[in-house]
Amino acid sequence: xxxxxxxxxxxxxxxxxxxxxxxxxxxxxxxxxxxxxxxxxxxxxxxxxxxxxxxxxxxxxxxxxxxxxxxxxxxxxxxxxxxxxxxxxxxxxxxxxxxxxxxxxxxxxxxxxxxxxxxxxxxxxxxxxxxxxxxxxxxxxxxxxxxxxxxxxxxxxxxxxxxxxxxxxxxxxxxxxxxxxxxxxxxxxxxxxxxxxxxxxxxxxxxxxxxxxxxxxxxxxxxxxxxxxxxxxxxxxxxxxxxxxxxxxxxxxxxxxxxxxxxxxxxxxxxxxxxxxxxxxxxxxxxxxxxxxxxxxxxxxxxxxxxxxxxxxxxxxxxxxxxxxxxxxxxxxxxxxxxxxxxxxxxxxxxxxxxxxxxxxxxxxxxxxxxxxxxxxxxxxxxxxxxxxxxxxxxxxxxxxxxxxxxxxxxxxxxxxxxxxxxxxxxxxxxxxxxxxxxxxxxxxxxxxxxxxxxxxxxxxxxxxxxxxxxxxxxxxxxxxx
Amino acid sequence: xxxxxxxxxxxxxxxxxxxxxxxxxxxxxxxxxxxxxxxxxxxxxxxxxxxxxxxxxxxxxxxxxxxxxxxxxxxxxxxxxxxxxxxxxxxxxxxxxxxxxxxxxxxxxxxxxxxxxxxxxxxxxxxxxxxxxxxxxxxxxxxxxxxxxxxxxxxxxxxxxxxxxxxxxxxxxxxxxxxxxxxxxxxxxxxxxxxxxxxxxxxxxxxxxxxxxxxxxxxxxxxxxxx
Numbered sequence: 001x002x003x004x005x006x007x008x009x010x011x012x013x014x015x016x017x018x019x020x021x022x023x024x025x026x027x028x029x030x031x032x033x034x035x036x037x038x039x040x041x042x043x044x045x046x047x048x049x050x051x052x053x054x055x056x057x058x059x060x061x062x063x064x065x066x067x068x069x070x071x072x073x074x075x076x077x078x079x080x081x082x083x084x085x086x087x088x089x090x091x092x093x094x095x096x097x098x099x100x101x102x103x104x105x106x107x108x109x110x111x112x113x114x115x116x117x118x119x120x121x122x123x124x125x126x127x128x129x130x131x132x133x134x135x136x137x138x139x140x141x142x143x144x145x146x147x148x149x150x151x152x153x154x155x156x157x158x159x160x161x162x163x164x165x166x167x168x169x170x171x172x173x174x175x176x177x178x179x180x181x182x183x184x185x186x187x188x189x190x191x192x193x194x195x196x197x198x199x200x201x202x203x204x205x206x207x208x209x210x211x212x213x214x215x216x217x218x219x220x221x222x223x224x225x226x227x228x229x230x231x232x233x234x235x236x237x238x239x240x241x242x243x244x245x246x247x248x249x250x251x252x253x254x255x256x257x258x259x260x261x262x263x264x265x266x267x268x269x270x271x272x273x274x275x276x277x278x279x280x281x282x283x284x285x286x287x288x289x290x291x292x293x294x295x296x297x298x299x300x301x302x303x304x305x306x307x308x309x310x311x312x313x314x315x316x317x318x319x320x321x322x323x324x325x326x327x328x329x330x331x332x333x334x335x336x337x338x339x340x341x342x343x344x345x346x347x348x349x350x351x352x353x354x355x356x357x358x359x360x361x362x363x364x365x366x367x368x369x370x371x372x373x374x375x376x377x378x379x380x381x382x383x384x385x386x387x388x389x390x391x392x393x394x395x396x397x398x399x400x401x402x403x404x405x406x407x408x409x410x411x412x413x414x415x416x417x418x419x420x421x422x423x424x425x426x427x428x429x430x431x432x433x434x435x436x437x438x439x440x441x442x443x444x445x446x447x448x449x450x451x452x453x454x455x456x457x458x459x460x461x462x463x464x465x466x467x468x469x470x471x472x473x474x475x476x477x478x479x480x481x482x
Numbered sequence: 483x484x485x486x487x488x489x490x491x492x493x494x495x496x497x498x499x500x501x502x503x504x505x506x507x508x509x510x511x512x513x514x515x516x517x518x519x520x521x522x523x524x525x526x527x528x529x530x531x532x533x534x535x536x537x538x539x540x541x542x543x544x545x546x547x548x549x550x551x552x553x554x555x556x557x558x559x560x561x562x563x564x565x566x567x568x569x570x571x572x573x574x575x576x577x578x579x580x581x582x583x584x585x586x587x588x589x590x591x592x593x594x595x596x597x598x599x600x601x602x603x604x605x606x607x608x609x610x611x612x613x614x615x616x617x618x619x620x621x622x623x624x625x626x627x628x629x630x631x632x633x634x635x636x637x638x639x640x641x642x643x644x645x646x647x648x649x650x651x652x653x654x655x656x657x658x659x660x661x662x663x664x665x666x667x668x669x670x671x672x673x674x675x676x677x678x679x680x681x682x683x684x685x686x687x688x689x690x691x692x693x694x695x696x697x698x699x700x701x702x703x704x705x706x707x708x709x
Contacts, residue, residue: 250563250564252563255563257585258494259491259494259497262498262585265587269501
């Protein structure tokens, strides 16, 4: 994953915007300055032209031509002019005037020229009226064209200067604003840094104290801190659950080992008859089998809970509920016979096929049946105990119910029956070999299969466990044409 | 000695009870949950209580607290699967006298119980002596004047109880209570039988009598005659 830097992003963003703004404003300033400079230049050209005009001596009766009072003209460096008559003949020109230029037709216009490869600004006046001459005073007054050119170098240099100053100012401002932005970003990110610091302080050993991950005072960070607090809370709860399970598991294991050990020690405590030793060994074997079952169940539970749902669906074959149930009953037959419990397996409606691997359904039904058998007590003699397993299809669900006529579960115990190591009646279930994990395994398997399990019970009457499994949908093969 | 074993695991409770009866010659009552255990401890006079922590109905710790709140001074030995120091410290502060972590050794359990009982009577070592009568409670040996005596288990238990309380007059009822499990009423005449047996074995060949009967009060072990 590429890490992004919020600070760098913000800085780059600000810099780009600033550069665009600086460029635009520099361009605008330069354009404005150029227009101003040329207006000034044009005004000065007009003045010069007026001066030139005033230096022209109109023709009178004594002479027919025009004369120019050159002494009245003081030409600055880089100024040139030419006066032509209507035929294009040069009437008068500055000494440095040279060449010919294409002229616009407008009576008065400003043009840009290149003379001797240098840029000039020129005023062109056609049919220029002469000063101090009434139009009808002099007959056949010559029509004159005046071109007055000035070098633009001064103006251009001024514009360049202004542009430089504008650009330098913009670059300075850009740098200053980047520094300011960097500082503002640092200050703005402070609450995030605080959250990170507080979150970093939380670990498995101290999260009892760090109850809330507070997002300082920033309103925008409230969702983050709330989410973190929530996450820590959930983690804590699940850790607490695991810790309790570990403690319970340790207690169960150590107790089971203590039983084996004490049985063996008791047997070896003194000299005994061979038959007594045999009895002791059998008891120890019995205790070891219980320990083995406990370890097996715990590993089984850990395995189921460790698997993801994807695994469940990938190895999921479909289970024919009734046939699996009948198989489980066959396996438990010796126990059922010994306790004189009758089991009835029923099918309601069409055959129900559950979306669960047959091996898993076998475990679920075995554990539910064993639970029902323990609940029914030893029941020897009365023969009234009965367990009813029913499978039915309801809509998109396959409903399996296991009902017993046993001792039932008290209202206080009912919400806890699926908890690990929970025993409704401790002494009774311990004696019958239950370790409090059977129903937890059922719950874990059912949940993994995306199904649900519920229990209802009436003390003294019996309990009903109902598993709702998704049924197998129509196979894709059936829907293919042809 | 009479011991209460409060343990919900039936097999373990049975094994402990059997080991204490067979190996130590104690009378043992078993309770399968905390409530029953507390009832036993409050209604009977025990020489020691073996208490499991994880119990249904009432936790072992609650039983201990309620016993101590009721003023019982009976030594309590805790059985626990957990051995975190905070837990142990808390239990000892709540009035427990000793603890064993599961899985434990039955011989160790017996030795610790014996030590607790001995301590509760103010004795530091396993050897008790009154005059030239010696008793090694650890090895279950009794000697008078250097001669080893052979006692039947019940005689030994009776003598042990009396020797733990030298000079004290113990009633017959109290002896029955501490030497037998439930329903001791039907054995009401056995104490006289065993006292007679003990007298024969201990005092017969000796000028100094050690076992005395205080009429109307009970029995007592001491060197000089009671007034």
